[in-house]
Amino acid sequence: MAKGMLVDLTKCMGCRGCQVACKQWNQLPAEETECNGTYENPPQLNWNTYTKVRFVEGQNNGNFFWRFIKTQCMHCKEPACASACPVGALYKSPEGATIYNESKCIGCRYCMLACPFQVPKYEWHKALPTIKKCTFCADRVAAGKKTACSQTCPSAALDFGEYDDILKKAEDKITKSPDRYINHVYGKEEVGGTSWLYISGVPFDKLGFNTSLPNKPLPHYTWQALSKIPYVVGGLAVALTGFWFICKRRDEVQKTDNK
Amino acid sequence: MQNNEKAIRLVTPGTIVLWLLILLGAVVALYRFTQGLGASTNLNDKFPWGMWIGIDVLSGVALAGGGFTIAAAVYIFNLKKYHAILRPAILTAFLGYVMVIVALMFDLGKPHNIWHQIIMWQHHSVMFEVGWCVMLYSTVLALEFSPAVLEKFKMGGGLLKIIKAFTIPLVIAGIILSTLHQSSLGSLFLIVPDKLHAIWYTPLLPVMFFVSAVMVGLAMVTFEAFISSKTFNRTLELDILSGLAKAQIVVLLIYSALKLGDMSVRGSLASAFQGTLEGNMFLLEMGLGVILPLILLVLPNVRASRGGLFISSLLVVGGLVLNRTNVSVIGMLEGSNASYFPSWMEFAVTAAVIAGGLLAFRIAVKYFNVFPSHEKPAQHNRPNPVKNTVPVLVP
Numbered sequence: 001m002a003k004g005m006l007v008d009l010t011k012c013m014g015c016r017g018c019q020v021a022c023k024q025w026n027q028l029p030a031e032e033t034e035c036n037g038t039y040e041n042p043p044q045l046n047w048n049t050y051t052k053v054r055f056v057e058g059q060n061n062g063n064f065f066w067r068f069i070k071t072q073c074m075h076c077k078e079p080a081c082a083s084a085c086p087v088g089a090l091y092k093s094p095e096g097a098t099i100y101n102e103s104k105c106i107g108c109r110y111c112m113l114a115c116p117f118q119v120p121k122y123e124w125h126k127a128l129p130t131i132k133k134c135t136f137c138a139d140r141v142a143a144g145k146k147t148a149c150s151q152t153c154p155s156a157a158l159d160f161g162e163y164d165d166i167l168k169k170a171e172d173k174i175t176k177s178p179d180r181y182i183n184h185v186y187g188k189e190e191v192g193g194t195s196w197l198y199i200s201g202v203p204f205d206k207l208g209f210n211t212s213l214p215n216k217p218l219p220h221y222t223w224q225a226l227s228k229i230p231y232v233v234g235g236l237a238v239a240l241t242g243f244w245f246i247c248k249r250r251d252e253v254q255k256t257d258n259k
Numbered sequence: 260m261q262n263n264e265k266a267i268r269l270v271t272p273g274t275i276v277l278w279l280l281i282l283l284g285a286v287v288a289l290y291r292f293t294q295g296l297g298a299s300t301n302l303n304d305k306f307p308w309g310m311w312i313g314i315d316v317l318s319g320v321a322l323a324g325g326g327f328t329i330a331a332a333v334y335i336f337n338l339k340k341y342h343a344i345l346r347p348a349i350l351t352a353f354l355g356y357v358m359v360i361v362a363l364m365f366d367l368g369k370p371h372n373i374w375h376q377i378i379m380w381q382h383h384s385v386m387f388e389v390g391w392c393v394m395l396y397s398t399v400l401a402l403e404f405s406p407a408v409l410e411k412f413k414m415g416g417g418l419l420k421i422i423k424a425f426t427i428p429l430v431i432a433g434i435i436l437s438t439l440h441q442s443s444l445g446s447l448f449l450i451v452p453d454k455l456h457a458i459w460y461t462p463l464l465p466v467m468f469f470v471s472a473v474m475v476g477l478a479m480v481t482f483e484a485f486i487s488s489k490t491f492n493r494t495l496e497l498d499i500l501s502g503l504a505k506a507q508i509v510v511l512l513i514y515s516a517l518k519l520g521d522m523s524v525r526g527s528l529a530s531a532f533q534g535t536l537e538g539n540m541f542l543l544e545m546g547l548g549v550i551l552p553l554i555l556l557v558l559p560n561v562r563a564s565r566g567g568l569f570i571s572s573l574l575v576v577g578g579l580v581l582n583r584t585n586v587s588v589i590g591m592l593e594g595s596n597a598s599y600f601p602s603w604m605e606f607a608v609t610a611a612v613i614a615g616g617l618l619a620f621r622i623a624v625k626y627f628n629v630f631p632s633h634e635k636p637a638q639h640n641r642p643n644p645v646k647n648t649v650p651v652l653v654p
Binding site: 044045046080083084085086087088089104105106107108109110112113114116118121122123124125126127128129130210212213214218219221222223224225226229232233236237240241243244247248250251 | 292293294295296297298302303304305307308331334335336337366367368369370371372373375376379380381382383384385386387388389390427431434435438439442443446447449450451452453454462464465591595596
């Protein structure tokens with residue numbers, strides 16, 4: 001059954017153990033750091049960094065806050081990337097992971113354009129590059145294990161399990177502690193729902209989440225156009241043949257009249 | 260006429276520039292295929308599509324729109340006077356598609372996998388539709404131009420007869436495929452409602468792309484007639500050109516009404532006048548590429564003058580390129596939270612692809628019978644009586 005992950009932002013302490021675990025499990029090389037005024041490191045998600053904790057400082061209701069937000073592929077229920085891919089190199093597994101098969105990929109990067117979270121990253125340095133992104137540890141999950149990040153999380157900020165249980169947990173937490181959490185499970189409705197869910201004490205727009213996303217799954221927007229193709233083809237075939245016949249006939253009639 | 264075209268030289272001061280551009284493009288290509296897209300372009304993880312998609316592919320396909328438009332006029336609506344410009348229009352469309360495919364080879368990360376489109380179907384992808392339309396319509400265009408090649412190599416027999424017999428089905432297939440392809444390039448951006456600026460994002464994007472492709476197709480045919488007349492010493496058929504101009508007025512009107520109507524219904528009209536980069540680029544695109552040529556073409560004096568027709572068609576072509584660049588690059592910057600300006604190597608490849616197209620057209624005119632030889636010079640400002648055309652084969 002489909003898995004889910006709950007990220008409780010009130011519990012994350014910014015240790016970044018998840019980043020290290022992810023690099024270890026996926027055997028990704030370390031990256032040279034650069035100082036950008038925060039404790040964040042490495043600078044951004046890219047071809048060899050599938051997850052990264054963002055550090056956000058700000059004010060909410062006059063109170064100072066410092067929060068740590070793990071970012072990675074959200075594993076949408078109806079992924080825009082998978083619907084965009086012309087060769088089916090990206091697909092949704094029954095376990096809920098959005099998986100990339102590099103042997104099919106042609107490198108058009110429409111998935112990167114389509115992703116509302118700007119997650120798929122590219123090997124820009126390679127002559128024949130592939131897409132890189134979080135795999136939801138599909139290999140570990142298939143073997144009955146937790147994802148590497150949630151396995152390593154020491155503060156129980158990451159909770160991995162069956163999607164339905166995870167969603168229920170998120171909602172229960174909010175109901176039980178309305179003072180601790182704002183009443184919003186990020187990822188429950190956004191772009192039709194994502195396998196990764198976030199709960200927080202600070203409004204999501206103050207934490208750099210994209211809160212203007214539609215609740216309609218993005219593939220539905222393109223399907224509205226694609227689903228009309230049969231009618232366009234049929235209609236045009238009939239109309240064009242009709243016009244051709246009428247115009248030809250008119251010409252013939254004119255010629256006979258002239259005679 | 261025939262002799263005139265045989266005398267076309269492939270090495271002249273002008274074409275040497277084209278050859279040099281192609282050489283530069285080839286060197287950059289070598290660099291791109293050894294060092295990667297990161298070293299050769301300014302594309303990045305936040306901005307995966309740039310100039311090669313915006314200009315070479317999106318604009319390139321639209322500029323090839325003259326092919327199906329003129330084929331429809333001649334074969335479906337039986338407007339015989341346009342027969343004279345059919346072959347050059349088909350040739351331009353075919354070369355345009357070849358240029359798009361070449362440019363795509365630079366842009367794709369794994370161009371050697373392009374054939375995957377044939378066997379790995381994913382019909383929920385707009386890119387799947389785009390890929391199939393390119394494959395099928397290029398084939399149709401090749402078949403539509405093939406009589407010129409078959410004539411040349413004296414293979415006029417059975418093969419030519421077969422192709423001739425299938426003229427109408429081929430033309431109808433070409434129009435359907437073009438309609439799908441032009442509109443699907445707009446549909447590509449339907450999946451980014453949160454990224455594409457509200458000035459351009461609308462569920463009607465496919466319709467906008469289709470109508471503007473017809474609009475620019477007509478302008479391109481006009482533009483090309485002028486270039487050919489200068490380059491190949493051909494007479495201009497003013498009658499044909501002012502007919503095209505009248506058709507352009509209609510399509511420009513339809514496009515303006517659609518675009519401005521849609522914007523006012525969606526409430527994005529105001530954002531065009533706020534002095535933002537997006538707003539100004541839109542005003543430029545709409546003002547110079549649609550409204551100004553519309554005003555010019557409505558004036559009978561302009562329609563009757565060669566210079567006026569040339570300028571207005573040039574404006575429409577420029578406006579279209581601006582529109583496609585706006586949708587795929589300018590309109591996507593803010594929503595992607597990205598910055599992007601093409602590298603010199605991206606410019607070099609685009610220039611090389613265009614240079615290649617121009618040279619290929621020249622070569623085709625030299626060796627094949629692209630311009631029908633029965634035309635007569637146009638009398639000044641007087642409509643030509645339509646000659647009873649010898650049925651020059653599909654196009």
